[in-house]
Amino acid sequence: MDLSKLTIAEARRALDAKEYSALDLTNAHLDAIREKDADIHAYLEVWEESARAEAVAADAMIARGEAKALTGIPLAIKDNMLIHGRKATAASKILEKYVASYDATVITKLKEQGAVFLGRTNMDEFALGSSTENSAYGPTKNPHDTSRVPGGTSGGSTAAVAAGMALGALGSDTGGSLRQPAAFCGVVGFKPTYGEVSRFGLIAAASSLDQIGTVGKTVEDAHTLFDAIRGHDTKDSTSLPNASTPLEAETRRRIGIPRQFLKEGMEPDMLAAFESTVASLEKAGYTIVDVELPALEYSLAVYYIINPAEVSTNLARFDGIRYGLSVPADTIGDTYSKSRAAGFGPETRRRILVGTFVLSSGYADAYYRKAKAVRELIRNDFAKAFESVDAIVMPASPTAPWKIGEKADPVSLYAADIFTVPVNLAGVPAISVPSGTVIRDGKELPVGFQIIAPHRAEDTLFKIGSDIERA
Amino acid sequence: MTVDIRSLAKLARLDVTDEEVAKLEAEIPSILDFVETIKNAPTSLSIATPALRNVMRPDENPHESGTYTKELLDAAPAKTGDRIAVKQVISRKK
Numbered sequence: 001m002d003l004s005k006l007t008i009a010e011a012r013r014a015l016d017a018k019e020y021s022a023l024d025l026t027n028a029h030l031d032a033i034r035e036k037d038a039d040i041h042a043y044l045e046v047w048e049e050s051a052r053a054e055a056v057a058a059d060a061m062i063a064r065g066e067a068k069a070l071t072g073i074p075l076a077i078k079d080n081m082l083i084h085g086r087k088a089t090a091a092s093k094i095l096e097k098y099v100a101s102y103d104a105t106v107i108t109k110l111k112e113q114g115a116v117f118l119g120r121t122n123m124d125e126f127a128l129g130s131s132t133e134n135s136a137y138g139p140t141k142n143p144h145d146t147s148r149v150p151g152g153t154s155g156g157s158t159a160a161v162a163a164g165m166a167l168g169a170l171g172s173d174t175g176g177s178l179r180q181p182a183a184f185c186g187v188v189g190f191k192p193t194y195g196e197v198s199r200f201g202l203i204a205a206a207s208s209l210d211q212i213g214t215v216g217k218t219v220e221d222a223h224t225l226f227d228a229i230r231g232h233d234t235k236d237s238t239s240l241p242n243a244s245t246p247l248e249a250e251t252r253r254r255i256g257i258p259r260q261f262l263k264e265g266m267e268p269d270m271l272a273a274f275e276s277t278v279a280s281l282e283k284a285g286y287t288i289v290d291v292e293l294p295a296l297e298y299s300l301a302v303y304y305i306i307n308p309a310e311v312s313t314n315l316a317r318f319d320g321i322r323y324g325l326s327v328p329a330d331t332i333g334d335t336y337s338k339s340r341a342a343g344f345g346p347e348t349r350r351r352i353l354v355g356t357f358v359l360s361s362g363y364a365d366a367y368y369r370k371a372k373a374v375r376e377l378i379r380n381d382f383a384k385a386f387e388s389v390d391a392i393v394m395p396a397s398p399t400a401p402w403k404i405g406e407k408a409d410p411v412s413l414y415a416a417d418i419f420t421v422p423v424n425l426a427g428v429p430a431i432s433v434p435s436g437t438v439i440r441d442g443k444e445l446p447v448g449f450q451i452i453a454p455h456r457a458e459d460t461l462f463k464i465g466s467d468i469e470r471a
Numbered sequence: 472m473t474v475d476i477r478s479l480a481k482l483a484r485l486d487v488t489d490e491e492v493a494k495l496e497a498e499i500p501s502i503l504d505f506v507e508t509i510k511n512a513p514t515s516l517s518i519a520t521p522a523l524r525n526v527m528r529p530d531e532n533p534h535e536s537g538t539y540t541k542e543l544l545d546a547a548p549a550k551t552g553d554r555i556a557v558k559q560v561i562s563r564k565k
Contacts, residue, residue, distance in 0.1 A: 098546060099545075099546065101539065101542045101543055101545075101546065234528065237525075237526040237527070237528060238526070295512070297508075298508060298509055298512045300505075300506075301505070301506040301507070301508045301509040302506075302509060304502065304505060304506050305506050305509065312483065316484075319484070320548060321547070321548070321555060321557055322546065322547055322555060323546035323547060323548075324546075324548075325548075326548030326549065329558070330558070331558055331559075332557055332558040332559070332560055333484070335557075335558060336484040337480075337481075337484045337485055337486040338486050340483075340484055340485050340486070341485055341486035341487065344485070349485060349487075349491075349495075350495070350498060350499070350502065352483050352485060353476070353479050353480065353483055353485070353495065353499055354499060354502050354503070355483075356479055356482050356483040357474065357479055357499070357503070358506075360479075360482065366510070367506070367509070370509055370510070370512070370514075371506075371509055373512075373514045374509055374512040374514055376514075377512065377513075377514055409501075410498060410501075410502060411501055411502060411505045414502075414505060415505075
C-alpha cells in the first residue's frame with residue numbers, strides 16, 4: 001500500500017474486502033512514523049502497543065461483520081483532546097505530566113467506531129500561533145520542505161496526514177488552525193459550524209471561537225471523520241441540536257468573492273493560484289459574483305482582542321494547585337505566579353498579558369466590548385452576503401509557508417491569519433482544499449483554497465470541495 | 472502607548488523577570504497598536520446584541536460521591552488524604 005496516496009475511503013474498501021488487515025494497516029503507519037517522524041516531528045507521542053491492540057480489536061469487529069466507517073482506520077489526535085489514561089499537554093510545559101481523567105466526546109465517538117489511535121500530535125502551545133513553532137517541545141516541519149513551517153496550530157495533525165503517517169486526524173480551529181496548516185501541508189482541513197461538534201474534553205483556548213474539526217487527504221475523508229464526531233452533546237452547552245435534513249447541495253451554485261478584501265498582502269503567485277481555481281469553478285458551472293463584507297477589514301483587530309481576552313480567562317485555571325506544573329513557594333500567590341511563569345511559553349504569556357489588559361477596568365470598553373460589537377458587524381456581513389450567494393471563497397493564506405524562525409515578531413505572525421479569522425468570528429463552517437502549487441527556493445509548495453458556507457451548510461462545502469478535487 | 476508590564480503581570484498572576492519586562496514593554500504596545508484600528512469601526516456599544524449567551528445545565532442526577540476522587544486527586548501536585556493541599560489562603564498579617 002502506498003501510504004502517501006491511501007485514503008480512508010480506499011482503506012475501508014480494502015479492509016472490508018480482507019485485502020489486508022487493520023493490524024497490517026496500523027503497522028504500515030507505525031513503520032512510516034519510525035522512518036519519517038525524526039525529520040518532521042509531527043508526533044509528541046506514539047502509542048505503538050495500544051494502537052496494535054486497537055487494530056486487533058478492529059479486525060475482530062470486521063470479522064464479525066460489524067465494521068463502521070472508521071473501524072481499523074489509524075488516526076492522529078491533536079494534543080489538546082483528552083483520551084482517558086493518556087497524556088494531554090496542549091504542547092505546554094505546564095501540562096507536561098498531565099494524564100487525562102476522562103475521554104473527550106469526540107474520542108468516545110471514535111472509540112465506538114473502532115478507530116485506531118496512533119498518537120498525539122504537535123501544536124502551538126494551547127493552540128496559540130500560526131506555525132506550530134510555539135510548541136514547548138520544538139517545531140513541526142513541513143513535509144514538502146523541512147526548512148519551512150507546516151502552519152498551525154494543528155500543524156502536527158496536518159503534517160502527519162500529508163506525510164502518510166496517519167490516514168486522518170483531528171485538530172481544532174480557533175482562528176484558522178485547521179485550514180491554514182492543511183493548506184501549507186497540501187491536505188484538506190475542515191472546520192465545522194460552531195457547536196456542530198462537541199468540545200467536551202478539548203483543552204479550551206478561546207471558547208467563543210474554538211471548534212474541533214477534521215483533516216484528511218480528500219474532502220470525502222474529512223467528511224467521513226466529521227460524520228463520526230458530529231452531533232449534540234449534553235456535556236457541551238454550546239453544542240447545537242442535531243441537524244435535520246441535509247441541504248440540497250446540488251442546487252447551490254452561486255459563489256461570492258470579497259475582492260475588495262483580497263487586495264492587500266497577497267503574494268502574487270498565491271493570488272494567481274486562487275484565481276485559477278476560481279476559473280475552474282466557473283468552468284464547472286458555478287456562477288461567480290463579487291460580494292462586499294465591509295467589516296472584514298476589522299477582523300484581525302477584533303480577533304486579537306477577543307482571543308487573548310478569552311485565553312487569559314481560560315488559562316487562569318492553570319495555577320499549580322489542581323493539576324499541572326507546580327513550583328513550590330512560601331505563599332499561595334507565589335505558587336500561582338511562579339508556576340505560571342515556569343509553565344507557560346512566551347506567546348502564551350503575551351496573550352495572557354494582552355487579554356488581561358483589554359479586560360482591565362478602564363480599557364474594557366475601548367477594546368473588549370468594542371471588539372464584541374464589531375464582531376456582530378462581521379457576523380451580519382456574512383449573513384447579508386449569504387442572502388445572495390451559497391458560498392464565499394477566499395485563499396486560506398496570503399503567503400506560502402515561511403521558513404522556520406522567519407517571523408520572529410508576534411504581530412507579523414498575527415497578520416498571516418487574515419483570511420481565516422473572520423470565519424471563527426462569525427461561527428460559520430469552512431474548508432481548505434489543496435488547489436495548485438507555488439515554487440519557493442526550487443521546491444513545490446501546496447496552496448489551499450478556502451470555501452465558507454452559512455451556518456450548518458457543511459454539505460455545500462463538501463460539494464464544492466469535491467468539484468475542486470475533480471477539476 | 473506605554474503599558475505598566477509589572478502591574479499587568481501581577482494582575483495576571485505571572486512572574487516576570489527584568490529581562491522579560493524589557494522585551495514585553497516593546498511587544499505588548501505593538502500588539503495593542505495592531506488592534507487599534509478597531510477604534511475606527513462604525514459601531515457603538517449600544518447596538519451590540521451578542522449572538523452567544525451562557526447556558527447552564529440543570530443541577531441534577533449527581534454521580535455517586537467518590538467515584539472520580541482518586542483519579543482527579545492523582546493529578547494534583549500536593550494532597551493530604553482525600554484533599555488537595557494548598558498554602559494558607561487567609562492570614563492574620565496586619
